[in-house]
Amino acid sequence: MEMPTSTGIPNRKLAMWTFIGSECMLFGSLIATYLIYKGRSLVGPYPDELLNIPFITVTTFVLLMSSLMMVLALSAVQRGDRRMTKVWLFMTPLLGLVFLAGQYIEFSHFVHEGLGLSRNLFSSTFFVLTGTHGAHVAGGVLWLGTLWGLAMTGRLSEKNTVSVEIAGLYWHFVDVVWIVLFTIIYLLQ
Amino acid sequence: MATSETAVSGVGPLAEQEHEGTYAGGLWSWLTTVDHKRIGILYFVTGFLFLLIAGVEGELIRLQLARPENRLLDPEFYNQLFTMHGTTMVFFAGMPLIVAAFNIVVPLQIGARDVAFPRLNAFSYWVFLFAGVFLYASFFFGGAPDGGWFAYTPLTSKQYSPGTGIDFYVLALLLGGIGTIAGGVNFLVTIINMRAPGVRLMRMPLFTWMTFVTSVLILLAFPPLTVGLAFMLFDRMFDTVFFNAAAGGDPLLWQHLFWVFGHPEVYILILPAFGIVSDVIPTFSKKPLFGYPVVVFSGVLIAFLGFGVWVHHMFATGLGPIVNAVFGGATMLIAIPTGVKIFNWIATMWGGSLRFHPAMLFAVGLVATFVVGGISGVMHSSPPADLQQTDTYFVVAHFHYVLIGGTVFGLFSGFYYWFSKVTGRLLHEGLGKWHFWLTFLALNVTFFPMHFSGLLGQPRRTFTYAEGLGLETYNLISTIGALLFVVAFVPLIANLLYAWRRGGPAGPNPWDASTLEWTMSSPPPHYNFAVIPEVEARDPLWVRYDRETAPGEDVGARPLLQPEVPPKPVHMPSPSFWPLVLSVGLLIATIGFLTGLVVNLIGVGVTLIGLYGWAFEPAD
Numbered sequence: 001m002e003m004p005t006s007t008g009i010p011n012r013k014l015a016m017w018t019f020i021g022s023e024c025m026l027f028g029s030l031i032a033t034y035l036i037y038k039g040r041s042l043v044g045p046y047p048d049e050l051l052n053i054p055f056i057t058v059t060t061f062v063l064l065m066s067s068l069m070m071v072l073a074l075s076a077v078q079r080g081d082r083r084m085t086k087v088w089l090f091m092t093p094l095l096g097l098v099f100l101a102g103q104y105i106e107f108s109h110f111v112h113e114g115l116g117l118s119r120n121l122f123s124s125t126f127f128v129l130t131g132t133h134g135a136h137v138a139g140g141v142l143w144l145g146t147l148w149g150l151a152m153t154g155r156l157s158e159k160n161t162v163s164v165e166i167a168g169l170y171w172h173f174v175d176v177v178w179i180v181l182f183t184i185i186y187l188l189q
Numbered sequence: 190m191a192t193s194e195t196a197v198s199g200v201g202p203l204a205e206q207e208h209e210g211t212y213a214g215g216l217w218s219w220l221t222t223v224d225h226k227r228i229g230i231l232y233f234v235t236g237f238l239f240l241l242i243a244g245v246e247g248e249l250i251r252l253q254l255a256r257p258e259n260r261l262l263d264p265e266f267y268n269q270l271f272t273m274h275g276t277t278m279v280f281f282a283g284m285p286l287i288v289a290a291f292n293i294v295v296p297l298q299i300g301a302r303d304v305a306f307p308r309l310n311a312f313s314y315w316v317f318l319f320a321g322v323f324l325y326a327s328f329f330f331g332g333a334p335d336g337g338w339f340a341y342t343p344l345t346s347k348q349y350s351p352g353t354g355i356d357f358y359v360l361a362l363l364l365g366g367i368g369t370i371a372g373g374v375n376f377l378v379t380i381i382n383m384r385a386p387g388v389r390l391m392r393m394p395l396f397t398w399m400t401f402v403t404s405v406l407i408l409l410a411f412p413p414l415t416v417g418l419a420f421m422l423f424d425r426m427f428d429t430v431f432f433n434a435a436a437g438g439d440p441l442l443w444q445h446l447f448w449v450f451g452h453p454e455v456y457i458l459i460l461p462a463f464g465i466v467s468d469v470i471p472t473f474s475k476k477p478l479f480g481y482p483v484v485v486f487s488g489v490l491i492a493f494l495g496f497g498v499w500v501h502h503m504f505a506t507g508l509g510p511i512v513n514a515v516f517g518g519a520t521m522l523i524a525i526p527t528g529v530k531i532f533n534w535i536a537t538m539w540g541g542s543l544r545f546h547p548a549m550l551f552a553v554g555l556v557a558t559f560v561v562g563g564i565s566g567v568m569h570s571s572p573p574a575d576l577q578q579t580d581t582y583f584v585v586a587h588f589h590y591v592l593i594g595g596t597v598f599g600l601f602s603g604f605y606y607w608f609s610k611v612t613g614r615l616l617h618e619g620l621g622k623w624h625f626w627l628t629f630l631a632l633n634v635t636f637f638p639m640h641f642s643g644l645l646g647q648p649r650r651t652f653t654y655a656e657g658l659g660l661e662t663y664n665l666i667s668t669i670g671a672l673l674f675v676v677a678f679v680p681l682i683a684n685l686l687y688a689w690r691r692g693g694p695a696g697p698n699p700w701d702a703s704t705l706e707w708t709m710s711s712p713p714p715h716y717n718f719a720v721i722p723e724v725e726a727r728d729p730l731w732v733r734y735d736r737e738t739a740p741g742e743d744v745g746a747r748p749l750l751q752p753e754v755p756p757k758p759v760h761m762p763s764p765s766f767w768p769l770v771l772s773v774g775l776l777i778a779t780i781g782f783l784t785g786l787v788v789n790l791i792g793v794g795v796t797l798i799g800l801y802g803w804a805f806e807p808a809d
Contacts, residue, residue, distance in 0.1 A: 022373070026415060121436060146804075
């Protein structure tokens, strides 16, 4: 399936790594902006009035578990276990969807409490930063859901290991970004 | 997979195969092409058209400034002109022409049959084209952007720029950035992974090396711009407060994000040009590049330092003496690897048997004029000097010396060098020399006087100036020089017509050059290499020449020369229209930001159709 390359690394996998390098600068710029503007909002509501750490800890745990599902999915594909491939490729995006639902609940709550997107510096930076991350999760859910659909219709086998592996690289990266965001937004108030 | 590269299909005799040396014709074949050479030609033609458009904008600016208190253009239109001139030259002329060279040359130099992701390559082109056309549509919908190519806030906030011009700027650059990053990924993977056996990193031609470095710069520099543009878009459309000082926001944040991108962007524009002359000068000196590893690492060092100097664009914003001193010092450091390169080029020519082909003239012209622009750059790396020079024509003189004397000269050098490889026809050398000397003259007549008008205090981006300030003569000379650029284009156009009607066949290696792109016929067959070459040295054609053929022996006797017909059938990627569908989807989604959510959603729908069509395109 994969053609020989100079380094032995499949092209698509190398492309994902280089893309992740580029994404680091994207999230780096967003995170830097969040940190620079931290505590500089002129009007409320302020973060300490709204951020619900226990709730987000639960959704964070769900997202981290989805990374575990991803590892299991790749392992199942690699050893040719079609049944478990279907299970884990279903669970990974499902947990991603649970995380997104949590984000939706959180955003709605903030807006309800008077923290719209344009309210203050906290709302602008918070919504754009976590929203960008949420969009990445949504893209990953779509991608993994498609792979699950392929698995269900019998079109995903050991030959497609790289396809699952690069989706996994992306998914783990998105999770790692969330660990950073969880730390700087929720834990380090 | 449609990206299958070196696989050899064993069915049918070659003559019956779809993919032989010749191309299918017709518009559809261009819309669906995934061939790096054809995409390179598309990039070149489009980039050249944008160069002409931005050139006309520059000429209009100079005509307005020809005499004091001129009323040829009104101030509003003048603002649009200098904004569009700069934006177009950087994003829609300079970069595409560079990417054209990446496309045409890099796979040939590393012994590959195409780039790593041929369809992604086509996608990059279509996105760039649509972004450029979208930007220019602004002229017909309420006026072009008028906030300068760097679009400083708060000038570009909704409050001070209520029209749609800035929205067009933001959206066009966001859209174009997607294609640029895709291109960065593509060329990085291509160079790391698609090299023929024996093409080790330290044997790669310098142009390929600088493409590698530039791709890294693109991947790391464009995301901060994307983030800054997204903030600006949100501030303008959804009332966020990122740059709103009244709500505690800091307009300087935009400058930081823009220049964290903007300074590496300068090296994205110049390093490929350095790569071109590093290939051209050895060819026309008949000597290997002097100090090859030093030239490579100087390029890497320039790129690395390029990320630590962005504040020198912001010395006048009051960040304090410590910050300014650190960034001033870092900026001066860049002169060292750049100077090293200059000396390496001179040492390459030293004692060589020089031939002043137009490609060589432009390369040597780069060495000379880039030094002028480089030295004025070192001058305003010093904050106290910069505070006098910033926002004056002195800075305009500086960056036109490095961008025309560097990037444009490098690109013209590459044009005269590789034109025959792409088309199979020779250009007229005499006309090429006229083109060089007229361009060289025009550059110096236009921009040298700006050093003086700048030091006298003439501000940039101001549509006119008062009489009696001593600026009249300098500005008149500059305008005459600008008109000389138009004259300089005449021999270039004449040369293209000459090559088209009467240009002789180029043969595989008209300049007796040393690298792999000169081993196959000109133009190269669809598959580039009938046999994937094996390389044993840095200048493979010259090394083999010394060892295995007598001097003066027929070129065709060289062992590395590609056979006319592949011994085995070559399997090449099939054309695909999905890159075009995906790009159209993104364009529609972009337009939606100006027309309404429904159009956004239609665009997202088309984008998804394009993505799935692409991903599930049957393997062939």
